[in-house]
Amino acid sequence: MEEKVMVADALNGINGCLTKVEEMITQTENQQLRQTLQQIRNTTETSQYELFTLAKSKAYYQPAQKATEDEIQNVKSTFSACSCH
Numbered sequence: 001m002e003e004k005v006m007v008a009d010a011l012n013g014i015n016g017c018l019t020k021v022e023e024m025i026t027q028t029e030n031q032q033l034r035q036t037l038q039q040i041r042n043t044t045e046t047s048q049y050e051l052f053t054l055a056k057s058k059a060y061y062q063p064a065q066k067a068t069e070d071e072i073q074n075v076k077s078t079f080s081a082c083s084c085h
Contacts, residue, residue: 004060011055014048 021041028034055061067075 004058007051007055007058007060011048011051011061014044014051018044018048 018041021037021044025034025037025041028037052061056063
């Protein structure tokens, strides 16, 4: 298996884990467990970003085009109007 495929598989796996950990955090009442899951999430996000940076530097991954200022403002407006934060 070539390195590019292995990196992509690893990123997909990490992203899936992050999704599951986020679901567990939002559904956990026990504060100690919640804090542990948050630490796991933070460590995993750091690893994911390091792997993403490696993939990008080796041209294994091409990120989406940068958002325009209008698009950024639109997202900010959408989330500030939402009661989810």
